[in-house]
Amino acid sequence: MELSQAEKQDLRVFLAAVYGPQVNNWRINASVFNHTYKMLYESKKCSDLVSLIPRPMTIGQAPIKYISKAARKLLLRKLKNNKQHYKLCVVTSALKAKSKIHMAAMGL
């Protein structure tokens, strides 16, 4: 279930576009991925990304457990390559998720 180094780097690049350079000091882990996915899902404006994951999100279930490795890799690569586009679709969701993502990245 753990993210590969390439996946961590893809996620880091996207989150740095959203939250700024402090992301470079973060510990990117499964919890950060879970909160990021929930942020994308809740925004309801990144539908092309969320549609990569056919199964609806279940409350209480960690996305990293049900998203296949291949879909996860594709999603993170798209996030990285189109970070300027996708950061605009999470504007208010990013504000709502900010503390959760920071805390996950700090191992809290």
Next chain:
Amino acid sequence: MKSILFIVISLFFINSPADLKANELIISSEIAIKHLPALQIAHSGELVIFKYKNWSYTHEVVSPENLIVSVDLTGFEHQFIKSVFEKKIRGELPNWMGLLAEDFSNKILNKNGSYQKINIGNSIVYGTYSKEEQQGFIFILEERSIHKLDILGAYKDYTALTNNIIKRD
């Protein structure tokens, strides 16, 4: 013997009240937040994080350039935050900013749109809590700055924190 007794008694009085006394997070010259000592305190970017056994909260001074990704709210930040809670104020904002406030409002306010609004000294405090998400937000609007508190925990933790925002002497 007397001097040893004096030292022991002094140590008792020095140590015990400090352990029991609530701490204060001073956020401005006017406002402080009383809270019990946290298990962990962390600093990440603009956030100061206070972690307790079953809940946590973060504090940040709102930067109008960075509050919303890719949007500069400079000059409108107070009106923007007010309009997140009070629909009628959205009409005073540029249309796109009103829509942004509505979008954020829909994400943090419950279905009834209920929120708290209190005055502390010259500051206005807006707060909202979602039992479903176990998350609450408090915005403290001072004349020249805005503070954001994000509470991750039970409703009782949210209300306790709200009640412990105080005007400094």
